[in-house]
Amino acid sequence: MIRLALLRIVGALPNLLGVIVVTFLLTRALPGDPAAYFAGQSASEEAIEQIRAKLGLDRSLPEQFVAYVGDLARGELGQSLSTGQSVASELAARLPASIELTLVALLLAVVVSLPLGVAAAVRQGSWVDQLARLVTTAGVSLPVFFTGLLLTWLLYFKLGWAPSPIGRLDPSFSPPPTVTGLYLVDALLARDLELWRACAGQLVMPAVTMALFVLAPITRMTRASMLSVLSADFVRTARALGLRTSTVLVRYALRNALLPVVTTLGMVFSFLLGSNVLVEKVFAWPGIGSFAIESLTASDYAPVQGFVLAMGVLYVLLNLAIDLAYLLIDPRVAMQG
Numbered sequence: 001m002i003r004l005a006l007l008r009i010v011g012a013l014p015n016l017l018g019v020i021v022v023t024f025l026l027t028r029a030l031p032g033d034p035a036a037y038f039a040g041q042s043a044s045e046e047a048i049e050q051i052r053a054k055l056g057l058d059r060s061l062p063e064q065f066v067a068y069v070g071d072l073a074r075g076e077l078g079q080s081l082s083t084g085q086s087v088a089s090e091l092a093a094r095l096p097a098s099i100e101l102t103l104v105a106l107l108l109a110v111v112v113s114l115p116l117g118v119a120a121a122v123r124q125g126s127w128v129d130q131l132a133r134l135v136t137t138a139g140v141s142l143p144v145f146f147t148g149l150l151l152t153w154l155l156y157f158k159l160g161w162a163p164s165p166i167g168r169l170d171p172s173f174s175p176p177p178t179v180t181g182l183y184l185v186d187a188l189l190a191r192d193l194e195l196w197r198a199c200a201g202q203l204v205m206p207a208v209t210m211a212l213f214v215l216a217p218i219t220r221m222t223r224a225s226m227l228s229v230l231s232a233d234f235v236r237t238a239r240a241l242g243l244r245t246s247t248v249l250v251r252y253a254l255r256n257a258l259l260p261v262v263t264t265l266g267m268v269f270s271f272l273l274g275s276n277v278l279v280e281k282v283f284a285w286p287g288i289g290s291f292a293i294e295s296l297t298a299s300d301y302a303p304v305q306g307f308v309l310a311m312g313v314l315y316v317l318l319n320l321a322i323d324l325a326y327l328l329i330d331p332r333v334a335m336q337g
Contacts, residue, residue, distance in 0.1 A: 009320065019312040020072070024065055027301045034081065034299040055081075068305070077309070078302030082295055087306035091288055095310070096181025097168055098280070098287035102272045104184075104203050105210035110265070113215050117222025118254060121230060132219055139216030148209040148282035155205060163201045165283040173198050206283040210276060214268045221264040225257035232256075266322040270315050 035052035036043070052058050056067060071078060077087035120132035155162035168183055169175055173195055176186035184203070187196035229235060230253055238248045277289035288307055295303035 016312050023305050023308040027304050077306040080303045081300045082298050087302045091306055091310055094288045094291050100182045101206055104207040106269055108211035109214045109218055113218035114222055117219045118226055120223045121226035136216040136219050139212055144213045145278040145282055147212055148279055151205045162205050167284045168202055170198055206279050206285055209279055217264055222261050225260045229253045229257045262325050266318050270318050
């Protein structure tokens with residue numbers, strides 16, 4: 001298992017290098033002049049040139065790239081011109097918010113989609129199968145920002161069931177002592193149940209919005225994979241031996257159908273973590289997605305490059321976790337590899 005992990009990490013290094021090169025070139029190709037933006041509309045040409053020289057933008061692209069790679073080698077991601085803080089500290093402060101939202105949304109989606117996909121496969125053509133099709137169609141058809149606004153209007157403005165969508169925590173509460181950066185976990189570690197309920201309440205609407213969006217691919221993959229496994233010889237043999245239906249479905253069918261589902265979960269998680277910008281904007285969630293968009297509109301290169309690089313590293317680690325999960329689900333994968 002350790003050898004497999006090392007091979008995956010070494011194999012991902014060229015991909016990370018490609019991410020660094022492409023991100024560097026794309027940020028330089030964006031319209032707008034960061035020096036003019038931060039100098040202000042009334043700044044003189046001399047002031048703009050001084051800021052451009054300070055930022056290193058007066059040098060050629062190869063020189064800028066060499067300097068950027070040198071900073072990365074020292075563990076420096078640059079400084080955000082918008083906030084005045086280092087990009088590494090900004091990402092470290094905002095990443096737990098995005099991870100917590102993504103994990104809760106993915107957990108909600110799995111809790112609903114796995115049983116729904118299994119039931120739809122077992123009872124083809126029934127009302128459960130029709131419900132699964134309705135849910136998957138709605139999940140891929142409704143824009144995520146529309147779902148967020150609709151839930152806000154219904155649950156907050158009309159019914160008053162959900163708290164105000166103003167971020168991770170209501171201003172009347174103080175954040176829990178930072179241990180993991182995940183408010184739900186830190187509130188439990190602090191043994192403050194009231195604070196935990198407040199944090200969970202703020203998570204409901206954004207997490208449900210994202211969960212509805214990813215229900216479709218997980219449910220579809222679960223249903224298709226279960227249909228393929230249920231027609232296999234070993235499942236028919238297990239049924240012929242008189243085993244209970246629950247045993248056949250869980251121990252034999254579902255376990256063998258999980259590999260493509262796990263792959264889908266990994267793809268969905270990486271997609272959610274990098275593209276939940278709209279949800280973060282709708283609910284004022286202080287994650288890395290909203291930070292990247294704000295930096296992009298301000299032509300602030302360093303945070304955008306740091307964001308993309310962080311997503312690349314997380315994607316590599318996620319693929320590694322998926323490969324290890326394959327070994328736990330079906331040890332034959334290692335033998336085939």
